[in-house]
Amino acid sequence: MITWRPVALWAAGILTLPAWPSPWPVLWTWLVVVAAVALADWLLAVPPTAVHMWRTGDTVVRLGNSAEVTLHVRNDGARPIRGRVRDAWTPSAGAENERYLLNLPPRATATLTTRLTPVRRGDRHAATVTIRSFGPMGFAYRQTGNRAASALTPRWRVRVLPPFHARRHLPEKLARLRVIDGTVAMRGGGQGTEFDALRDYVPGDDVRSIDWRASARSQSIVVKNWRVERDRRVVSVIDTGRTSAVRVGDEPRLDAQIEACLLLSTVAAVAGDRVDALAVDTEVRAAVQSGGKSVVPRLLQAMSPLEPALVETDFGLVVSEVLRRESKRALVVLFTSLEPGVITESLLPSLPALASRHRVIVAAVSDPEVARLRDANDSPLDVYRAAAAEQSLLERGKVTAALARHGVEVIDEPADRFASLVVDRYLTLKATGRL
Amino acid sequence: MTAVAEPDVKRPEEPTTPRPRFDRRRMAIPLLVALVLIVFTVVAALVESPDPSDPAYLSPESAQPDGGSVLAGELAAAGVTVERFTDATEGLAAAGDGTTVFLPAPAFLNTDQLYQLGDLVLTASDVTIVMVDPPRNQITPLGLDTSGGARIATRRLAPECDALATTAEADVGRQAYRPSETVAGAGEQWSLCFDGYLARAELTGLDVTVVGAGDPFGNAGMALPGNRTLALELLAGHDRLVWIDVHALATPAPAPQPSDYPDVEAPEPPPSVPIRWPEAGPTNPLYDAMPQWLWAGLVGLLVLGVMAALWRGRRLGPPVAEPLPASVPSAETVHGRARLYRRAYAYPQALRALRAGALRRIRPVLGLSSQADEATVVSRTAAHCGWSEPDVAAVLFRSEPRSEAELFHARHTLDALVAAVENSRPQGRDE
Structure with a gap:
């Protein structure tokens, strides 16, 4: 393909046309000349596939921070390559600069460092690297086609960990834990x-x-x-079904569930309990099983690629997975939503088997929008919205009551307090020896 | 305790391998072969098919494959005087009683000559006219019409009719005819031979034959005995044959001028000023009016546009798709249910939900359980907030809204009641 130079040359030729006695032959001759120069330049351009590429750099980054990934390009050909490189990433990887100039003598290696500031949690992949190699005169270039480019491109993945904003609650929770533990001097010493x-x-x-x-x-x-009891088991089950795709506040429910799960697991790991985590919809999406303090980094790794799936969660699978993995009595925290349909049809039938072996808490992120709609009174539609919101709150109340009849505790709180309240409930259970 | 880490059982976001691309080349090969075959066939048919505007076409002088020299020789041997005319006007004038008029290319008769032919048809007696593939407008006045389009290749057919003596197969199958439906009696007048590819009408003193193809008369066609028999039967009926060997349209004679009629006073022609075109040539005057470099420059700009498109057209790598996670707007079900209430005019149902919510908020304030009956709730509420019992009963249980305005009103009174209960101290406990 051609660059701007043949275009400019042709334009210059057009401008001289009035000066010629017979413009038509001049025009055609000029066209042949420009085309011949461009063709010769294209033929002389170094094939862009004569390179070897590899990457080095960060593979893990927390959401909000930046990572750097370096692309190395080595010229394996005998002639110097002059051209351009585009190191494409998925848009949410937040690559700062994707396009580079390339001036590569034979056997030389160029290092092109791309700074990534991801905007979403999960795995961010490098897309294809495209190389454009100019001819010696800069009139035409050769470029790697789609297939050749994807064959040449070195694969790379940057795992973007959840931001874990809830860790700001951590000092307070750990201080309470130490009080319960008795390591801080209190009247009466440690409870337990x-x-x-x-x-x-x-x-x-x-x-x-x-x-x-x-x-x-x-x-x-x-x-x-x-x-205080130690070596108790805490199982966090994250529901990644369709209800986790609903936005509460300005983030999906799944993100709030992950935050709460991380905070709970961190505190429980510090308290010396065994921390397990599952992410389930119609199949098991992630499973972390361990004790000890190294569990949190692994949890972060396992939780980061989770995405909501538009399927109805199979609580029968959840219950059987938990029963299979936990032989001893455990605290099972189900991070889900109080959606009447799912709960009554899927969770309630299989709940007795779970509740008889383990202590179960259903933790749901409530939507502050519903409460706002209940009090809204601006437009004609608002009275219906208020009625609908009231109806939905009533249904949640019924579901809560039905769960309570099985001895299941329910936490139904908005996202900003959610993580903290879940951990509070855990600490209360721990302090009163009911784990 | 052993630390067992199960890495992701299933990653929801796998690196997407590029979809296997549809191999266009595999598809293109048969298409290309078909295209080449079609182009070859069309070109070959065009080259091979005889062209009436060719001077050699069915000319008695021409010895080429589509010429008529062999036929002329055969006719002379059969004792027919062949008179060749290269001017149709003269030829038709020379035709008279006891002649055969052979028109190998009737498409090249101009309006005057067609009138002449019409006169001949109307006045002459004992005349045979043989036309090869005449245009439709020449045969419709005779009560004949074409049937379907012309074939590319000529078919060889048997005559199978009584109007002809010959029974051998001949190459006449190119253009078929049928009697016109708009002319009454055309069906009886015309007899069709060779499956409609040859039409013949025998009128009093006139014998008109329309042949769909010129092949039976050409030098190449003479090799087939059937063709020869047919040609001789059609053309050797009379001693004289007028062969109108015309291959281009002649300019009609000029219209009669006023000077042709000396008795009539010609009006004075209007004074005319001749227009002088600058360097008037055969080309467009606008083209000549502008300097040549302007036109060349316009073409150059066109090419410039194409080149600029080539320059800017190619991206440095394809755009990258973003795998977006599923996302549902917040409180979507609440909004949907609200619209449903409104569309269904479900005022009682909406109010029932609002009342249930209000009761849920009132009960804890009053210390009532959810099983408390209606009368208890009404009396306790009335005692608590100071409203009259019938009012409270109407707001909480009785009234039934029948319009949107009533629903609004009911909601406002309900809100007022809840506010009154929540904000007032119970009676008798004032401090």
């Missing part, structure tokens, strides 16, 4: 129900915790020391 050790009585101890039997055996008065 699990027997830890026997020790000598010191003034100030709760007299109710004196172990009279042990005291009789020893010289001094001995008290029982209690501690």
Whole structure:
């Protein structure tokens, strides 16, 4: 294909036409000349496929931060390549600069660094690298076709982790955890129900915790020391079905669920509990199973590519997966929505099997828009909107009541408080020894 | 505890491999072959088919394959005097009683000559006219019409009719005819031979034959005995044959001038000023009026446009598609249900929902359970906010809205009641 130069040359030729006695032969001769020059230049251009490319750089970045990925282009041909390169990325990867000039002597390597500032969570892929190689006169160029370009392009993926804004709650939650744990000096020491050790009585101890039997055996008065239960199991189940695609506030419900799941898992991991996580709709989308503190980075990795699927969640699958993975009693937090249809048709029939083995919490992100619509009174349609919002709140109330009858706790809160309240509920359960 | 990490069981966003592209070349090959075949056939047919405007076409002087020299020789041998005319006017004037008029290319008769032919048809007796593939407007006055379009290749057919003596197959199948439906009695007048490719009418003193193809008369066609027999039967009926060998349209004779009628005083012609075109040539005057470089420049600009399109037309790589996640607007079901209420004029249903919501907010304030009956709710509410019991009952349970305005009103009173309950202290507990 041609560059601007033959066009300019041709235009210059047209301008001289009035000066010639017979313009037609001049015009055709000029056309032949311009075409011949462009053709010769095209034939002399170095084929752009005579390069080798590879990439280095970041593979993981948290949403909101920037990553740098470097494309290396080595000229494997015998002649220098002069041209342009476009390192294309998906638009949401937020590539700052995709187009580069290339001036590559034989055997030389160019490093083209692209700065990515992704705008969405998930996996961002590098698209094709296209190379355009100009002829020696700059009249024409050769460019890699679609097929050749995708064969040459080195693949690269940048995993964009969820932003985890909820970690701002972390210091407060961990402080409360330490109070519960008894590592911070409080009157009465640590609360808990699990027997830890026997020790000598010191003034100030709760007299109710004196172990009279042990005291009789020893010289001094001995008290029982209690501690908070450890090594309990916390399972977060994220529903990635169609209800998770609904926007609440300015983000999808799924993002709020992931934030809450991450905060809960972080706190639970610090508290010494075993943290598992599942993401399910009609199939298992992600599963993380572990104990220890390294679980959170792996959770971040597993959660980042989750996308809402436009299918009805199969709670029968959720229940069977949880029962299969957890043999001991666990706290199961279902991050879903209180949609009457899904809950009554899918969750309620399979809930008894789950609730009899585990403690279940249904955590739903509520939509503040519904509450706003209930009080709206501006347009003629608003009275109907208010009625519809009222109806939807009533239905949620009924679903909550139905779940409560199975001994399931329900958290139905807007996105900004959601994560914090879920963790509060966990800490309450932990403090009262009901895990 | 063993840490088992199951990486993503299924990644919802796999790197999309480019879709296998439809191989256009595979599709193009048969199309190209078909195209070449069609072009070859059309060109060959055009080259091979005889052209009446060719001076050699069915000319008694021409020895070429589509000439008529062999036929002329045969006719002379049969004792027929062949008179060739290159001017149709003269030829038709020379035709008279006891002659055969052979028109190999009747399309080249001008209006005057057609009138002359018409006169001949009307006045002459004992005249045979043989026309090869005449245009439609020449045969419709005779009560004959074409049937379908002309064939590219000539068909060989048997005559199968009584109007002809010959029974051998001949190459006449190019243009078929049928009696005209608009002319009464044409069906009886015309007899069709060779499956309609030859039409013959025998009138009193006149014998008109219309042949659909010129092949039986050409030098190449003479090789087939059927063609020869047919040609001789048609043309050797009389001692004289007027062969009108015309291959171009002649200019009609000028209209009679006033000077042809000396008795009539000619009016004075209007004074005319001859227009002088600048360098008047055979070309468009506008073209000549402008300088040559202007036209060349216009063509140059056209080429410039094409080149600019080529320059700007190619992208540096294709645009990249964004895999967008599914997203549903917030409170979509609420909005949808609101529109449904409105469209169905569901005022009672809308109010029922509003009342249920109001009760849900009132009950905790009053300390009532959800099982409390209507009378209890009404009396407690009335006692709490100071409204009269019938008012409260009407607002909370009784009234039935029949229009949008009533629904509005009901909602406002309901809101007022809830506000009154929520904001007032219970009676008797004022401090």
